[in-house]
Amino acid sequence: MIDTIVLTLKKPMFAILDPKKFNPPTNLLYEENNIFGSKSFFKCVQNPSIAELKNGIYKPRLTVFKRINHQGLKEINLKVEFSAPKLLYLNNFDELDENNFSELTAKLKLVLKDMGVFIFEKFIKKAPISAVHYSKNIIFEDYSNPYYYISQLKNININKKLDTNQSDYRNDGLSFKYRANSYEVVFYDKLHDLKQTKISPKRSEEKEDNLLQLNILDWIDQKHKKPFEVLRYEIRLNNRQKILQIFKKIGLDYDLSEITFSNLFSKEISKKVLLYFLKEISDDFNILKSGFGNDYKKIFFEILFNLNGKISTALKVFGAYILADKYGQRELKNILKNQYFNYWYRLKKQLFLKQSNSFETIFSPIIKQIEEFKPVKLENCKLMINNYKYD
Numbered sequence: 527m528i529d530t531i532v533l534t535l536k537k538p539m540f541a542i543l544d545p546k547k548f549n550p551p552t553n554l555l556y557e558e559n560n561i562f563g564s565k566s567f568f569k570c571v572q573n574p575s576i577a578e579l580k581n582g583i584y585k586p587r588l589t590v591f592k593r594i595n596h597q598g599l600k601e602i603n604l605k606v607e608f609s610a611p612k613l614l615y616l617n618n619f620d621e622l623d624e625n626n627f628s629e630l631t632a633k634l635k636l637v638l639k640d641m642g643v644f645i646f647e648k649f650i651k652k653a654p655i656s657a658v659h660y661s662k663n664i665i666f667e668d669y670s671n672p673y674y675y676i677s678q679l680k681n682i683n684i685n686k687k688l689d690t691n692q693s694d695y696r697n698d699g700l701s702f703k704y705r706a707n708s709y710e711v712v713f714y715d716k717l718h719d720l721k722q723t724k725i726s727p728k729r730s731e732e733k734e735d736n737l738l739q740l741n742i743l744d745w746i747d748q749k750h751k752k753p754f755e756v757l758r759y760e761i762r763l764n765n766r767q768k769i770l771q772i773f774k775k776i777g778l779d780y781d782l783s784e785i786t787f788s789n790l791f792s793k794e795i796s797k798k799v800l801l802y803f804l805k806e807i808s809d810d811f812n813i814l815k816s817g818f819g820n821d822y823k824k825i826f827f828e829i830l831f832n833l834n835g836k837i838s839t840a841l842k843v844f845g846a847y848i849l850a851d852k853y854g855q856r857e858l859k860n861i862l863k864n865q866y867f868n869y870w871y872r873l874k875k876q877l878f879l880k881q882s883n884s885f886e887t888i889f890s891p892i893i894k895q896i897e898e899f900k901p902v903k904l905e906n907c908k909l910m911i912n913n914y915k916y917d
Contacts, residue, residue, distance in 0.1 A: 527622050527796045527901065529760065532657035533606040533787060539649040540604045544642030548572045548590060555592045555602060567593050572641060579737040584612050585637055604643065605656070606634075609735065610791075613637065617739040618732075619663060619716070619756070621901035623793050627651075631787075651788045657764045660796045663716060663902045664757040664892050672715035672757040676702045678888060679713060679807070701731055708768040709761065711803055716756035717746060731758075745908060754907065757892065761799050776802050797899045804893065808885035822848070846873055 545553040548570035555568060569591035574584065586608035595601045610630055611618040622630065631650045638645055645653075666672075679702050701714040714731045720743055722729045723736035730736050746754060763769045766785050773780050776798040780789070825847065830840040850858040862870045886893065 527660070527662075527793055527899075528610050528658060528791055529618050529661040530607065530609050530657070530659040530762070531655060531787065531790075533650070533653040534656045535604045535606070535645065535649065535653050537602055539645065539653070541644045542590065542642060543639070543644050547642035548588070552590045555590070567591065576734060576737065579734055582616055582738065584609075584616055584735075584738055585641060586613070586634070588638075588641060588643065606638070606653075607657075608634070612735065612738060615904070617742060617904060618661070619739070619742060619902060619904045619907070621661075621663060621903070623901050624791065627788070627791050630791075651786075653787045654766070655769070655785050655787055655790050656766055657762070658769065658790055659760050659762045660799045661758065661760040662796075662800055662896055662899070664759060664895050665902060665907070666755040666757070666891065667753055669753045670891065671755045672713070672718075673700055675757060675889065675892065676700060676713050676715070708765050709763050709772075711807075712758070712760040712762065714758050716758040717743070717754075719758070742904070759800065759892070759896075761803050763799075772799060772802065793899055797896060800896050801893075804889070804896070808889070843873065 542548075542552045545551040549572065550570055552570045555570065569589050571590075572588040574587070578585065586606050589605040589607075590602065591605065592600055592602050609618055610622055610626075611620050613633055614620075614622065614626065614630055631647050634650055635645060635647050664672075700718045702712075703714075704711040712731065719730045719732060720736055720740060723732070723740060724743075727734045727736060763772060766782060769785055769790075770780060770782065773795075776795075778795070778798075822844075826840065826844045829843050829847065830837065833840050833843065846858060849861070859870050862873070
């Protein structure tokens with residue numbers, strides 16, 4: 527459902543009880559006769575330490591910052607960034623739903639008080655959200671693995687469709703990310719990401735926060751267990767304008783005042799956002815997919831048929847198909863774009879083949895779990911694996 531959330535609160539929605547818990551202390555922001563108070567923008571931070579995470583203590587990342595607002599006046603705001611499931615369960619294998627909301631806000635209030643910040647629970651619930659990460663853990667129990675699905679995604683050219691400016695294919699094919707300035711679409715092998723953290727948190731997708739949940743590997747890596755793999759799928763909407771834009775595309779007519787914690791903590795919204803981006807990806811998936819495998823003779827005749835027997839054009843398209851099949855669509859696009867940029871988009875339409883392995887067929891286990899949207903619970907996974915016996 528929801529993983530990471532960033533709340534941004536204005537005075538007087540919060541009170542700093544212990545300025546010295548921040549670096550630098552927050553009381554310096556109010557003193558105009560020092561270097562901190564005189565600046566038009568300055569921030570004080572408080573983050574969980576590596577030692578706390580290793581010892582199973584999870585806290586939000588807090589930033590108190592001073593800025594000049596649209597009226598030209600100085601204001602002091604508080605940004606609270608946290609993973610909702612990690613705050614409640616110390617991991618994000620467990621997934622939340624609306625029934626957890628009151629428990630979550632009550633826990634957040636207590637943890638913030640321990641960090642030297644007081645916020646009434648009613649203000650937490652209606653706090654404006656400046657970023658939200660919708661997510662789903664996809665569980666495989668049938669010997670499938672995340673690598674297969676991520677490898678299928680890596681050749682899809684959706685940079686133009688989704689207005690992304692970077693694609694990262696990392697960790698030996700176990701992490702893939704479409705990245706833009708205002709959002710990210712991320713797929714990664716959840717268990718492999720934990721193992722990467724043991725080597726170095728910097729090499730994992732979740733960085734230092736993964737130190738909190740390394741104990742999960744203890745019961746997953748034991749021998750004679752049922753096959754268990756987890757593909758993590760996240761949509762990270764990193765500003766309020768992008769949240770509004772995506773909401774309109776999924777049929778929600780919200781305004782900025784409605785982008786609040788209580789309104790966005792929704793199973794239906796989470797599901798719609800995740801399915802929307804899968805649909806955008808699927809629209810470009812079919813371009814090079816066919817039911818012919820590596821039978822290039824059949825592929826050539828299929829191209830020839832699609833082009834109504836135009837042999838010279840079919841030969842050119844077939845050559846492009848071979849290049850794209852071997853090196854990927856993005857590499858073929860890079861070859862052409864410098865001098866033949868417009869030609870790529872004409873060629874792309876001609877590369878389409880009638881296929882039996884559609885996106886919906888290949889990705890049906892992922893689509894099904896998102897449509898059902900049953901929260902994954904770690905205890906259920908443990909029982910499922912531990913009760914399994916090999917024949």
